[in-house]
Amino acid sequence: xxxxxxxxxxxxxxxxxxxxxxxxxxxxEPNAIDLDSLKQPPGAExxxxxxxxxxxxxxxxxxxxxxxxGVAITAAMLSMSIGLLVGLISGYLGGRFDTAVMAVVDLVLxxxxxxxxxxxxLILPPGLHTPMIALAAVGWASFARLIRGHVLSLRxxxxxxxxxxxxxxxxxxxxxxxxxxxxxxSLVMLGLKLGGFILLEASLSFLGLGAQPxxxxxxxxxxxxxxxxxxxxxxxxxxxxxxxxxALCFNILGDALSDRxxxxxxx
Numbered sequence: 001x002x003x004x005x006x007x008x009x010x011x012x013x014x015x016x017x018x019x020x021x022x023x024x025x026x027x028x029e030p031n032a033i034d035l036d037s038l039k040q041p042p043g044a045e046x047x048x049x050x051x052x053x054x055x056x057x058x059x060x061x062x063x064x065x066x067x068x069x070g071v072a073i074t075a076a077m078l079s080m081s082i083g084l085l086v087g088l089i090s091g092y093l094g095g096r097f098d099t100a101v102m103a104v105v106d107l108v109l110x111x112x113x114x115x116x117x118x119x120x121x122l123i124l125p126p127g128l129h130t131p132m133i134a135l136a137a138v139g140w141a142s143f144a145r146l147i148r149g150h151v152l153s154l155r156x157x158x159x160x161x162x163x164x165x166x167x168x169x170x171x172x173x174x175x176x177x178x179x180x181x182x183x184x185x186s187l188v189m190l191g192l193k194l195g196g197f198i199l200l201e202a203s204l205s206f207l208g209l210g211a212q213p214x215x216x217x218x219x220x221x222x223x224x225x226x227x228x229x230x231x232x233x234x235x236x237x238x239x240x241x242x243x244x245x246x247a248l249c250f251n252i253l254g255d256a257l258s259d260r261x262x263x264x265x266x267x
Contacts, residue, residue: 018062051232057221075131075134080143151182
């Protein structure tokens with residue numbers, strides 16, 4: 001893995017550790033209201049300042065990482081699992097089944113990701129599970145199309161023909177012989193998707209379609225602080241930087257994985 005990939009991975013590990021050990025890294029509670037500390041600028045007591053309710057922004061950014069990164073990773077894993085299964089079966093079976101599945105995939109991909117995620121979120125009741133389902137509904141199709149194309153290139157490979165020649169069943173060919181060949185490509189796609197999922201989760205939270213107050217998430221923090229952009233810009237700057245750095249690290253890591261495994265994918 002290239003140096004930039006290693007640096008990105010290290011930063012992501014640091015972000016994850018900070019989120020896990022958030023209660024030990026700050027003496028403040030993320031939802032504790034302090035009317036004596038309203039909109040204080042960054043300082044020794046509050047590293048990132050406080051918001052309009054006197055809550056410590058550094059603490060809320062740490063706890064927000066649990067929500068924002070956790071939702072993005074969970075949704076990406078769901079997308080990869082669904083897309084991998086659909087792509088494997090569709091690519092191997094081919095025929096009318098493949099045509100029908102690809103029609104559904106094309107339909108999903110024809111919608112803008114954010115618009116489709118908003119539409120799915122509006123159907124579901126607000127909560128932590130809503131952005132997970134919405135992002136998974138948006139992301140599985142690109143995985144399915146990519147894996148299906150890879151399976152088509154492997155379907156006539158000698159090792160597949162050999163397996164069929166000795167009487168291997170279709171499920172055995174798909175899950176024993178083809179599935180391992182698709183894992184590296186799926187991991188590359190996963191790394192590339194995570195950056196976009198971070199941004200999509202933040203967008204849904206900004207619109208109030210994600211975790212509900214007082215739970216802290218980066219998008220919701222930006223939404224609640226946008227009215228104070230002029231007088232208290234730190235309320236938006238720090239959660240915004242958290243989103244930007246995390247998404248950038250995931251994108252760089254995805255590129256590094258692409259170079260490592262020799263795959264070139266486009267989102």
